[in-house]
Amino acid sequence: MKEVWLHLVKWDKKLVTESLESGVDAIMTAPELIPKIRELGRMAVIAPEAGDRKMPDDVEIVIIKNKDDEKRAAELLKSKAVVVRTTDWDIIPIENLIPQGGDRLYTFVRNLDDTRTAAGILEKGVAGVVLETDEPGEISKVVKYIKEIDSETYGMAVLEIIGIKNIGIGDRVCVDTCSNINMGEGLLVGNASQGMFLVHAENIDNPYVAPRPFRINAGAVHSYVRVPGGTTRYLGELQTGDPVLIVNKDGRTYTSYVGRSKIEKRPMLVVYAADGAGNTCSVILQNAETIRLTAPDGKAVSVAELKVGDRVLGYIEKGGRHFGMAVEETIKEQ
Known part of the structure; x- marks a missing residue:
């Protein structure tokens, strides 16, 4: 940089x-x-x-x-x-x-x-x-x-939801950053590096809990998350002071830093989606109303209201990752 x-x-x-x-x-x-x-x-x-x-x-x-x-x-x-x-x-x-x-x-x-x-x-x-x-x-x-x-820029993809499934209890990571995050912004998170979802910040008013604009309830511990420098980390290894990449609906980014990373056992669900070319991807998130993905217009969509056919934002790339770095080889993650 x-x-x-x-x-x-x-x-x-x-x-x-x-x-x-x-x-x-x-x-x-x-x-x-x-x-x-x-x-x-x-x-x-x-x-x-x-x-x-x-x-x-x-x-x-x-x-x-x-x-x-x-x-x-x-x-x-x-x-x-x-x-x-x-x-x-x-x-x-x-x-x-x-x-x-x-x-x-x-x-x-x-x-x-x-x-x-x-x-x-x-x-x-x-x-x-x-x-x-x-x-x-x-x-x-x-x-x-x-x-x-x-700053890095990503070509955001519109993903269509093709399935949602409850899977029980898992360890999920809540990332509290050092930035107040705006509407239409969040972290790119996914079960595989080839397909990631824009998980929205918790900056939405709701009747259950006060907004936490610095927070992204990001997903399960094993998930990949985009960080600066074109690389990925596992959500479960993020610690205080680590840089993370905040991405908006247009793919523009800026760097923030982890203030606190909380790992807690919570009920989880899997979201499956596909882009227009037939590339499929998935993400495991906490099953709660306050957990949201991002619609193409930048609005937050709660996983509690998500249904097959809905469209959300994500990022699709070719190839795979080895220790967080992109590699040109055949890697299948499923």
């Missing part, structure tokens, strides 16, 4: 505070400023011979004035992160370096316009940007832009 670093040349409490609050990934600075940064909060720091990543051992700055400088940067990219500064903000050297180590290549930017350019070079863009600014407001704009363009 693309990162945003702040280049802090001199002490500025407002810049550091905004970096912490906006979600900047690291601050590049001088060693003597590290204690002041630590006083305000926990933040990854990059500094000469100090910090979480040290310069030049882990990160090196290269000023590119000619082809020899570009060649030096390319060689360094084989073993460490490189931050390049080009003369007159020329993007040609960056275009040349991305194919040689774009996942370690960073570049200095001054504002949101520079960031848009750096992130879009050769479509792939750099691994991250190092922002040089005196304006705290510029930090939040750059971070917001980078996180939005770097």
Whole structure:
């Protein structure tokens, strides 16, 4: 995932505070400023011979004035992160370096316009940007832009319910996240990674229990759940602090974090569905009125009211998963 670093040349409490609050990934600075940064909060720091990543051992700055400088940067990219500064903000050297180590290549930017350019070079863009600014407001704009363009998007499928069956008691996982989740949003969960359902957050008013907009009553412990980075986890292994991927009805996503994961014995049911191409999938959920899937228009549909022929949202993919990673081989999960 693309990162945003702040280049802090001199002490500025407002810049550091905004970096912490906006979600900047690291601050590049001088060693003597590290204690002041630590006083305000926990933040990854990059500094000469100090910090979480040290310069030049882990990160090196290269000023590119000619082809020899570009060649030096390319060689360094084989073993460490490189931050390049080009003369007159020329993007040609960056275009040349991305194919040689774009996942370690960073570049200095001054504002949101520079960031848009750096992130879009050769479509792939750099691994991250190092922002040089005196304006705290510029930090939040750059971070917001980078996180939005770097978020994963899924092509949501409309699934038709073909069966519902009660199966008795099982261990179900209730995921309380660190975010208040909106209507039409939830987690992608399924019995198999090839077919997953958009399980809606518990943010609906009902006569039985108060809404919990941070909560997703997600399913049985064995179920796959989508997490950032195009991978999956088992619901039963999620713990406090783990990242999860919140997905909306249009397939747009953002990352939240597990605040608490509760595993309790509850009555369960299986929902079976198929897409328009005949691909079938299923999910095991708690049998309760407050557990909901998501309709194509984003509305929540209670499993207590679900019936054959209803349509809900999900995600279908080809291939299988090995330790959460997609693999191209024949895997049948049933």
